Amino acid sequence: LENIHKIPEDILKKASDGNIEAFEEIYKSASNFIYNIALRITNNREDAEEVTHDVFIKIYKNLKNFGYRSSFTTWIYRIAVNTALTACRKRSRELKRTTQYTDAIKIRYIEKIVEEKKTKERNETLLSSILDILNPDQRACIVLRDIHELSYKEIAKTLNININTVRSRLKRARKKLLAFASKGGAVE
Amino acid sequence: MNCNKTQKLLLTNYSDSEIDERLLKKVENHLLSCNKCKRFLQTLQERAIEPFRINQEVHVPEEIWQRIKNTIKTIEKEQTGKLLHHLLSRIRFPFRVSRPVFAVITAALIIVMSVIIIRVSITKKDRINIYLQAQLDFLSYLASDDDTYGFGIDDPDLGTKIEKYFM
Numbered sequence: 001l002e003n004i005h006k007i008p009e010d011i012l013k014k015a016s017d018g019n020i021e022a023f024e025e026i027y028k029s030a031s032n033f034i035y036n037i038a039l040r041i042t043n044n045r046e047d048a049e050e051v052t053h054d055v056f057i058k059i060y061k062n063l064k065n066f067g068y069r070s071s072f073t074t075w076i077y078r079i080a081v082n083t084a085l086t087a088c089r090k091r092s093r094e095l096k097r098t099t100q101y102t103d104a105i106k107i108r109y110i111e112k113i114v115e116e117k118k119t120k121e122r123n124e125t126l127l128s129s130i131l132d133i134l135n136p137d138q139r140a141c142i143v144l145r146d147i148h149e150l151s152y153k154e155i156a157k158t159l160n161i162n163i164n165t166v167r168s169r170l171k172r173a174r175k176k177l178l179a180f181a182s183k184g185g186a187v188e
Numbered sequence: 189m190n191c192n193k194t195q196k197l198l199l200t201n202y203s204d205s206e207i208d209e210r211l212l213k214k215v216e217n218h219l220l221s222c223n224k225c226k227r228f229l230q231t232l233q234e235r236a237i238e239p240f241r242i243n244q245e246v247h248v249p250e251e252i253w254q255r256i257k258n259t260i261k262t263i264e265k266e267q268t269g270k271l272l273h274h275l276l277s278r279i280r281f282p283f284r285v286s287r288p289v290f291a292v293i294t295a296a297l298i299i300v301m302s303v304i305i306i307r308v309s310i311t312k313k314d315r316i317n318i319y320l321q322a323q324l325d326f327l328s329y330l331a332s333d334d335d336t337y338g339f340g341i342d343d344p345d346l347g348t349k350i351e352k353y354f355m
Binding site: 018020023024027031032034035036039040049052053056057060061123124126127130142143145146147151152167170171173174175177178181 | 196199200201203204206231232235236237239240241242243244245246247248249252253255256257259260263264
């Protein structure tokens, strides 16, 4: 996130005029940030790559109209989260047509992961499994709050919803995680 | 404050540090005296909040930038194509909208141009003829003994009476 804050205004200006080298600078500073948001919200590497690609194309096309009405970081957050949520909805429509994931399958999966010894890999898979329990809207709120540590106000602004909706999504998400853990899908 | 309200706050505002001083004190006082809510908070932290803190940054695959660059190239090509198409359609506009009018104007222009060319060529021809005639006259004067070249035979204008006398 710090890298994005450091992007000089003249680089944004040049990129908005179609300068590809300036745009590459923006990519270098923001790509990991966007990819990680996309990865946590979609919870799927393939989708996260697609979302990262789409987000940068949106930035390239709309940088001229950005107009500095909000900070560049807020703008990027908004595009990234919304593109990721759109990808989730698309994926969930496809999933409905193919397989239905049941809680029982998820519980067995998490128990299996917890038994594994490789810590880094296990943490990554564990995080992915927990995120998989939540729906995309809840996942977006949890990712912005618990991973990116945004305030309720910032989350509301990013997702274009009111603060009470943020609060209620977080509450439902955490209740779901607690209920899931009490069923046997202990996370640690 | 009862357990229900406390747990509601523990799930959101308390855990996210979005709580005012007054409510914070009430929650903390309740936690001091209620083991059930204390356990709830512990479970909540362990199972629904802390797992996300283990998040490690994952690096974006290198090939993404190449894909983005390729898409940008395609977009730019499309934009150039659209611009050309737009310009061409603007140029074609008068021809397409009033074809009969255009045909009439073209025919009229051709006629006017032909007339002008013909007239210009006729005037040019006359001038050449006059010039040739003058040259012939001069040559015939040189060949003859006549020294009154340039003066009219019938009524040579010799100016004053004195001039006429001397001539």
